[in-house]
Amino acid sequence: EPEVTQTPSHQVTQMGQEVILRCVPISNHLYFYWYRQILGQKVEFLVSFYNNEISEKSEIFDDQFSVERPDGSNFTLKIRSTKLEDSAMYFCASSGGGHTEAFFGQGTRLTVV
Amino acid sequence: AQSVTQPDIHITVSEGASLELRCNYSYGATPYLFWYVQSPGQGLQLLLKYFSGDTLVQGIKGFEAEFKRSQSSFNLRKPSVHWSDAAEYFCAVAQGTGGGNKLTFGTGTQLKVEL
Numbered sequence: 001e002p003e004v005t006q007t008p009s010h011q012v013t014q015m016g017q018e019v020i021l022r023c024v025p026i027s028n029h030l031y032f033y034w035y036r037q038i039l040g041q042k043v044e045f046l047v048s049f050y051n052n053e054i055s056e057k058s059e060i061f062d063d064q065f066s067v068e069r070p071d072g073s074n075f076t077l078k079i080r081s082t083k084l085e086d087s088a089m090y091f092c093a094s095s096g097g098g099h100t101e102a103f104f105g106q107g108t109r110l111t112v113v
Numbered sequence: 114a115q116s117v118t119q120p121d122i123h124i125t126v127s128e129g130a131s132l133e134l135r136c137n138y139s140y141g142a143t144p145y146l147f148w149y150v151q152s153p154g155q156g157l158q159l160l161l162k163y164f165s166g167d168t169l170v171q172g173i174k175g176f177e178a179e180f181k182r183s184q185s186s187f188n189l190r191k192p193s194v195h196w197s198d199a200a201e202y203f204c205a206v207a208q209g210t211g212g213g214n215k216l217t218f219g220t221g222t223q224l225k226v227e228l
Contacts, residue, residue: 031214033215033216035216041220042203042218042219042220042221043157043203043205043216043218044218045215045216045217048215056215091156091157093157095214097214100214101147101159101162101214102159102214102216103159104149104156104157104158105156106155106156107155107156
């Protein structure tokens with residue numbers, strides 16, 4: 001069964017460092033998303049991506065964040081200069097658009113120290 | 114703006130007992146509604162979804178949910194809970210635009226199953 005895969009599963013980084021979280025969405029999907037879940041809190045939308053550009057972003061997704069689909073299969077989230085409050089589980093998701101659901105990856109747990 | 118309320122933060126049920134998890138949404142147009150389950154350290158797995166049509170939808174693992182427009186609710190039910198159902202359950206709503214569906218999640222309900 002097709003699935004969304006994310007790497008790494010866990011990343012520890014020092015405050016101020018750049019991190020790149022990687023995702024391989026389901027191959028025939030058209031829409032790609034990043035969500036995050038701070039420990040003990042709800043899952044929050046960060047950004048959606050369609051046709052090689054951001055289609056919507058939340059207020060959380062500030063200039064420190066960027067997304068890219070560099071090679072037609074990977075979908076990445078970059079945090080330029082990490083802060084302690086960026087520590088969270090980051091989920092990638094993809095959907096076919098229209099009346100279809102989003103499929104989520106297993107998540108990357110980011111710990112900023 | 115759309116929002117989702119899950120009023121129960123924690124629920125404990127005995128194995129074999131019935132279960133109902135509550136979800137209320139706020140959205141102006143016809144919503145797309147979802148229930149996801151998250152086991153510890155795992156990602157989000159879709160249990161079921163409602164887009165249109167029959168308001169009682171069946172999902173995986175014996176779960177069902179009923180969309181009630183008049184009550185703005187989409188409660189999740191299971192007639193007989195198994196110990197493996199212990200997890201966190203999230204209700205979510207998406208804009209029914211036909212395009213990409215940004216999800217707004219509730220705060221989740223942690224289900225504990227007593228043997």
